[in-house]
Amino acid sequence: MHRMKLLIIGMAMLLPGQAVAEVASKMATMYKNPLCGCCEDHAAYLRHNGYDVKVIASHDLPQLRAKHGVSEALTGCHMTLIEGYVIEGHMPISMINKLLAERPNIRGIALLGMPFGAPGMAGPKTGPFTIYEIAAKATDGEPRIFAVE
Amino acid sequence: MSSVFMTRRAVLGSSIGAVFATALPRRAAAAVGFNLAAAPAVAPLGANSANTSVWAYNGVIPGPILRARQGDTVRVKLDNQLAEETTIHWHGVRVPNAMDGVPHVTQKPVTPGENFVYEFVAKDAGTYWYHPHQRSFEQVDRGLAGAFIVEEKQPPQVDREIIWVLDDWRLDDAGQITSDFGGMHDTTHSGRIGNWLTVNGRPPENLVVRAGERIRLRLINAANARVFALGFEGHAPQIISLDGQPVEPHAPEFGRIVLGPAMRADLILDMMGPPGARFPISDNFYPGLEYSLLALVYAPGAPMRAEPRADSIRLPENPLTEPDLAQATRHEIVFGGGMMGGGMMGGGMMGRGMMMNNPMAWTVNGVSATGDVHEPILSLQHGSSHILALNNNTAWHHPIHLHGHAFRVINRSGNPTRLREWRDTVLLAPRERAEIAFNADNPGDWMLHCHILEHQAAGMMATIRIA
Numbered sequence: 001m002h003r004m005k006l007l008i009i010g011m012a013m014l015l016p017g018q019a020v021a022e023v024a025s026k027m028a029t030m031y032k033n034p035l036c037g038c039c040e041d042h043a044a045y046l047r048h049n050g051y052d053v054k055v056i057a058s059h060d061l062p063q064l065r066a067k068h069g070v071s072e073a074l075t076g077c078h079m080t081l082i083e084g085y086v087i088e089g090h091m092p093i094s095m096i097n098k099l100l101a102e103r104p105n106i107r108g109i110a111l112l113g114m115p116f117g118a119p120g121m122a123g124p125k126t127g128p129f130t131i132y133e134i135a136a137k138a139t140d141g142e143p144r145i146f147a148v149e
Numbered sequence: 150m151s152s153v154f155m156t157r158r159a160v161l162g163s164s165i166g167a168v169f170a171t172a173l174p175r176r177a178a179a180a181v182g183f184n185l186a187a188a189p190a191v192a193p194l195g196a197n198s199a200n201t202s203v204w205a206y207n208g209v210i211p212g213p214i215l216r217a218r219q220g221d222t223v224r225v226k227l228d229n230q231l232a233e234e235t236t237i238h239w240h241g242v243r244v245p246n247a248m249d250g251v252p253h254v255t256q257k258p259v260t261p262g263e264n265f266v267y268e269f270v271a272k273d274a275g276t277y278w279y280h281p282h283q284r285s286f287e288q289v290d291r292g293l294a295g296a297f298i299v300e301e302k303q304p305p306q307v308d309r310e311i312i313w314v315l316d317d318w319r320l321d322d323a324g325q326i327t328s329d330f331g332g333m334h335d336t337t338h339s340g341r342i343g344n345w346l347t348v349n350g351r352p353p354e355n356l357v358v359r360a361g362e363r364i365r366l367r368l369i370n371a372a373n374a375r376v377f378a379l380g381f382e383g384h385a386p387q388i389i390s391l392d393g394q395p396v397e398p399h400a401p402e403f404g405r406i407v408l409g410p411a412m413r414a415d416l417i418l419d420m421m422g423p424p425g426a427r428f429p430i431s432d433n434f435y436p437g438l439e440y441s442l443l444a445l446v447y448a449p450g451a452p453m454r455a456e457p458r459a460d461s462i463r464l465p466e467n468p469l470t471e472p473d474l475a476q477a478t479r480h481e482i483v484f485g486g487g488m489m490g491g492g493m494m495g496g497g498m499m500g501r502g503m504m505m506n507n508p509m510a511w512t513v514n515g516v517s518a519t520g521d522v523h524e525p526i527l528s529l530q531h532g533s534s535h536i537l538a539l540n541n542n543t544a545w546h547h548p549i550h551l552h553g554h555a556f557r558v559i560n561r562s563g564n565p566t567r568l569r570e571w572r573d574t575v576l577l578a579p580r581e582r583a584e585i586a587f588n589a590d591n592p593g594d595w596m597l598h599c600h601i602l603e604h605q606a607a608g609m610m611a612t613i614r615i616a
Binding site (some may be wrong): 037058060066 | 339435436544
């Protein structure tokens with residue numbers, strides 16, 4: 001009961017009034033810690049790149065990641081869903097475009113942590129970003145590299 | 150008089166009495182004894198499953214309410230029936246160091262099947278709580294926590310006293326506690342915050358009140374990480390105590406009572422609404438996740454009184470040692486780390502290898518503490534006065550708890566505090582600086598740590614030595 005109430009209130013607060021993107025079909029849903037500020041900056045970045053971003057504040061990121069097959073090792077800051085793919089962390093738009101163009105048989109892609117210079121993060125970029133694949137089936141091995149950006 | 154331990158049945162019985170009047174007869178200081186058995190149990194947290202597997206004291210969630218009178222000698226025998234070592238920390242109680250319950254620092258942890266007897270004088274009246282200090286991020290979260298109430302010799306006159314132990318739980322679809330303790334997201338963000346709330350171990354239920362009634366409400370935040378900010382619509386609560394220590398009665402700032410993990414507040418609530426009325430108590434700490442905890446529901450029938458009770462609500466002082474600010478030594482303490490902290494989580498240092506191999510994410514004065522025993526960051530002379538300037542150099546809230554002492558919060562963000570409140574835990578907002586002052590009147594090695602238990606476990610802890 002209470003869990004449901006929390007969810008509904010959380011969604012009701014955020015559904016109305018979101019910016020309308022130039023292309024209405026480009027939808028993104030972002031799950032984020034309610035007190036984390038940089039996620040909002042990444043949402044603004046995605047909006048600037050034409051996405052209609054629904055931001056959902058949640059305490060349940062670990063459970064949501066488990067449901068979407070994202071292992072602990074591939075945890076970014078926030079989790080975004082775009083066209084059935086999971087986007088972990090402060091992903092550059094070029095990587096999202098590459099993913100959607102190639103449509104590989106994976107769950108999604110991950111940029112770990114909160115590196116300086118990533119979209120929505122402060123500071124200059126200090127080195128190339130390694131983007132990992134979130135495999136369709138969880139494995140114990142090293143994750144595959146999707147791209148270095 | 151009796152130093153015999155109460156039977157388990159008797160303790161259980163007393164725990165049911167969460168609500169009762171305070172018109173108790175006065176008596177001289179005495180010895181009071183309790184047995185606490187820490188063991189696996191099932192509890193009706195009221196989630197999808199009627200019975201959630203928990204770890205509990207004496208089989209109940211929260212643990213039994215332990216009550217003593219100020220000046221009593223309290224003796225508690227802990228029986229460890231868990232499959233791992235444990236201890237009990239008497240949060241906010243100024244106990245002798247050997248009774249503080251910090252494993253390998255103040256005592257050997259109590260191994261499975263063994264017991265330990267805690268004994269101390271309840272010098273201060275107030276609202277305290279007890280919980281393990283061994284792997285507390287899991288042991289407390291699984292349910293090991295309870296209220297410890299020390300009654301004033303002359304308590305304020307109220308019609309009813311109520312204790313709310315607030316807690317949250319992360320339950321899976323089957324209503325069981327998820328075992329993802331120490332996860333990276335929780336550790337580097339705001340800790341393990343649950344998806345299920347309880348008040349006294351049950352889903353929040355509306356509180357039926359009588360018009361005109363005066364209630365003393367003792368609030369205890371037993372959650373690992375959740376901060377509560379409670380607003381009482383249609384009412385004017387007066388805070389009379391913070392972290393067990395008396396404070397000048399006052400209305401909460403911005404009308405909401407903010408309780409970080411481990412923090413307590415005693416409120417006086419005069420129920421001056423009309424019979425039949427209903428007023429929600431809301432929690433609006435987390436933006437976008439506001440909710441109503443429960444409602445005050447006025448019973449029908451004539452009010453008990455037309456005007457609030459005229460009795461004083463001010464609590465008698467506790468015997469605390471006033472810090473000598475003119476002679477006090479100032480120490481800078483810096484808390485760092487975490488997501489958006491600008492330190493280790495940024496740039497090229499953040500990578501898979503680091504995440505997997507080095508879960509340490511938080512620091513005190515640049516050091517991320519590991520293990521149980523730490524080189525003290527400060528060595529203070531017994532009886533001397535000190536100001537700790539606590540600098541939160543992170544993007545997150547941290548409830549910072551000092552063991553063995555109460556301290557005055559004298560300054561926040563450069564502004565002297567109006568009430569100079571005594572506390573044992575101060576909630577630092579992101580980037581906030583707070584100054585606390587205390588007299589180092591209790592010798593021993595004492596912990597200073599964040600009470601978001603995932604932050605503590607990931608290094609946000611330190612030791613202060615007083616000798």
